[in-house]
Amino acid sequence: MGSALDKDQGAGNDVPMPHDHRDHPHDRLPSDPALRVRALETVLTQKGLIDPAALDEIIDTYENRIGPRNGARVVARAWRDPDFCAALLDDATAVVSGMGYYGRQGEHMVAVQNTDETHNMVVCTLCSCYPWPLLGIPPTWYKSDAYRARAVREPRKVLADFGVTLPEGTAVRVWDSTAEVRYLVVPQRPEGTDGMSEEQLMALVTRDSMIGTGLAVSP
Amino acid sequence: MTRPHDMGGRFGDGPVIPEQEGEVFHADWHARALAVTLACGAFGKWNIDVSRHARECLAPTDYARFSYYEKWIAGLADLLADTGLVSPEELAGGPVTKSPDADRALKPDAVAGVLAAGGPADRASDIAPTFAPGDAVVTRRIASNIMVDGGHTRLPSYAAGAHGRIVRYHGTHILPDSSAHRLGDAAEPLYAVAFPASELWAHPEHPRDEVVLDLWQSYLKAAP
Structure with a gap:
């Protein structure tokens, strides 16, 4: 599974190719999975990159519709x-x-x-x-x-x-x-x-x- | 051998545990993990092949111990850092600055449209199909990406070098081996290919069992 707009190739050539990280950025998040998700959601919300109400809408779609x-x-x-x-x-x-x-x-x-x-x-x-x-x-x-x-x-x-x-x-x-x-x-x-x-x-x-x-x- | 996600045919995993229909998420954080991943995908900074490869690039020890949605979150965090949407310092709990992409964040009233639109993978291609249903084919002997060492591919290792026959033509689709590395769609003919179980396993359960895989034309050669 991937992004919601997977039909496009994504951003231009300035984005690095996927690669093996020596230092995985995800290791910087808390290790407990629930806290890890909460931390990521908090950072993304503070950056203005996600609207928590949109997340609720996505969850409601797959739970109920x-x-x-x-x-x-x-x-x-x-x-x-x-x-x-x-x-x-x-x-x-x-x-x-x-x-x-x-x-x-x-x-x-x-x-x-x-x-x-x-x-x-x-x-x-x-x-x-x-x-x-x-x-x-x-x-x-x-x-x-x-x-x-x-x-x-x-x-x-x-x-x-x-x-x-x-x-x-x-x-x-x-x-x-x-x-x-x-x-x-x-x-x-x-x-x-x-x-x-x-x-x-x-x-x-x-x-x-x-x-x-x-x-x-x-x- | 490729990466830890390529587990088809592996021994030692124990029973499959059935579960009732109806319980969609087993924890709140599972639902949030799915929703955060989809909402971030809406920026179009990566495609489905890039995101699959991000999960496959998890260290084998992490891949084995992480649950499904933990893999999603780890892959997402790595993609966010790679694409600059979030800095490693911000992921580590440092000061957070507003993103220049904030005005493009997925809004609640846009969710239904985004999910309904999906992301079709069929594309026009100059490459003509060279096989037809019934044709005998053989897969690449080594299940590896031939453009990028250690790169993404959708030929599982259990089906490498195997003889099968074309059962269905799907049209021309984006080649994940290229797309996962941002090397372009490189669309080519895609087929459903049936392999006798005896071609894949030393001890097949039944003489007429088959496994069918969707495989791109460049994974295949005409069988002699």
């Missing part, structure tokens, strides 16, 4: 409407943008569909890339060393940590998000859900089922 219920609506609609599902699999960015789900960390979306043959699972081994407009801020486990290290090598053992066992014949396809493309898993629709409304189906679509570490809930 953007989260996995967005993705659940996309999945529920895909389950109910084959044309919508086909369009989603063809060009997810256009389709979810049309539902108002676009923005930071969701600029290039791809949807991948689970079948009896293939179970999809998403990870970012190099950092923690995640489709924010559809799923919100990633859970702690998604950002953990254990998930980043293990998901690509032993996805079934990771699924076991979530209590999920796949049928013998199902292959796993793990998507390592190494670029700015963000992946949404469309889980399999549970049996016994014919005739359910979009809202009813949404309740069956868990966050983890859209990352591929879970399955949709049976009613």
Whole structure:
């Protein structure tokens, strides 16, 4: 993740290239993380570089307005409407943008569909890339060393940590998000859900089922 | 071998601990760390590749012991000092002077627009795609930035020198290996490339398992 205006290359050539610091500037902040953040916020506020009310607005956005219920609506609609599902699999960015789900960390979306043959699972081994407009801020486990290290090598053992066992014949396809493309898993629709409304189906679509570490809930 | 962030496939990390949906931040300072980072990013002094590389340049001991948002804050502090937005003395608690960039600080009513605008990474490029879905390719043998020694790259070491096949073309995207070092967008074709698990791991879990990575054209060669 990076700056909020990542589309630009940033400042001109007078800015030094990133490099290895012998003396890391961050070491000058307090070592306790809560105090460290407080100290940084205080300095930035005194310099006039941040407006604490803007920080409150950012936090409110990700606590209350953007989260996995967005993705659940996309999945529920895909389950109910084959044309919508086909369009989603063809060009997810256009389709979810049309539902108002676009923005930071969701600029290039791809949807991948689970079948009896293939179970999809998403990870970012190099950092923690995640489709924010559809799923919100990633859970702690998604950002953990254990998930980043293990998901690509032993996805079934990771699924076991979530209590999920796949049928013998199902292959796993793990998507390592190494670029700015963000992946949404469309889980399999549970049996016994014919005739359910979009809202009813949404309740069956868990966050983890859209990352591929879970399955949709049976009613 | 590159840097401590490149951990795909590593052994020894223990279980993954699931958590309930709904709790977004586990401490107030996590939320503040995220918000401060996003608000500072709005100055446009760095791009996403520069900020990723700043975190990757943390000392391996720090990278291993810092929690997620501690890495963000450390990377941010280093970027603020590098770009002159804040001086090292100010970070250390010394006297603080008003910034000449203060009038450009992110305002509450601009937040929604900034977050909704995002930062698309696709760019026009003169480089034509040389691969198509189904083509067999092999990745660079060494997962390193070829322009900058120790520089940023998005080819994980576990997928270096591996044989795979193109499964999707994403269009032309900014090349992080260049962008992270402020050497320009250098956009080029980007593909999703599928690798059989047996190509990456000595003991794959299942004969049909695959790992798919998004890789730039310059990371790839046609497989013989």
